[in-house]
Amino acid sequence: MAAPALVALAHGSRDPQSAATINALVAEVRALRPDLRIEAAFLDHSRPRFQAVIDKLVKAGHDEIVVVPLLLTEAFHARVDVPSVIAEATARHSGLRIHTSAILGLESVFLQVLDERLRASLKAARVRELDALVLAAAGSSDSLANQSVARLARIWGSHHKLPVVAAYASAAPPATGEAVRAFRAEGRRHIAVGMLFLAPGQLPDRAKELALEAGAVAVSDPMGAHPEVARTILARYAVGAVELVPV
Structure with a gap:
């Protein structure tokens, strides 16, 4: 059969x-x-x-x-x-x-994919130091969906021993730019953004644009x-x- x-x-x-x-x-x-x-x-x-x-x-x-x-x-x-x-x-x-x-x-193994994509972006930007991370996702009006992203962000930050916050491209705060600016207000200057998206599109493009405008030193590509x-x-x-x- x-x-x-x-x-x-x-x-x-x-x-x-x-x-x-x-x-x-x-x-x-x-x-x-x-x-x-x-x-x-x-x-x-x-x-x-x-x-x-x-x-x-x-x-x-x-x-x-x-x-x-x-x-x-x-x-x-x-x-x-x-x-x-x-x-x-x-x-x-x-x-x-x-x-x-x-x-x-949101499998934990996807954090390995995020790390791989982010390392490539850090290398391209010649960044050697980080003091904060932002995990960018699509965002939803469903609070449980956003909470699942926030949980994964905490795991990611714990692994790298860095402060981390989840940010969303739509439907929920904070946006990536807001998250980066909040870290900069704390005195952090080396903030990288990992893109929790499968593929390029309007939402990840906008999230990347806002993050870079706010001063992120690197933004990863989607997992792909x-x-x-x-x-x-x-x-x-x-x-x-x-x-x-x-x-």
Whole structure:
């Protein structure tokens, strides 16, 4: 029996770099599991859209699919948008079984990815000293989602023995610029920002712009097509595939 297909479902962005980054990440996943049918799909803005990918997989004979939402927090997109498109797909295709895995979430291993990206930015900026960190994320009107980012920020700061604060690009304070200025008001001058985003886009671009305007010495790139992120996608898929096995 063929293994279920894997659909890596991202939100999408008007920035073409975002889709390119997600496609590169999915290519990393394919390299790890060349035996699987693996597709990228998007909820909005970018193509291919989710329903078009599902149609293609059904036409190719797949009747079991695991959808892995490429989301870092359990906010609106995870709670509303993803279940909505799944329900639409199953209603349109009789006999199709779709299991939605847990979101990527905020795995502690992602801090290693953040460190790697930040080291590259520090090297490019020729920065050798840090006295504070800011962890920048998308932000949400859901306070629990923001709290999960704040918890990860505390872990990150504890690891580096540096003060750290979480900042958000939308829906919640502080913005990255505010966070950097608050540290500077304390007398700190070597403040770096780690970008807790999967891919480029308007929100991370704005967060970076505000941080640099406020005096950050370096801002990392988003996590992007990193092997650890690809392995996490496959871990979510593996649990979802087991859920599809009849009991």
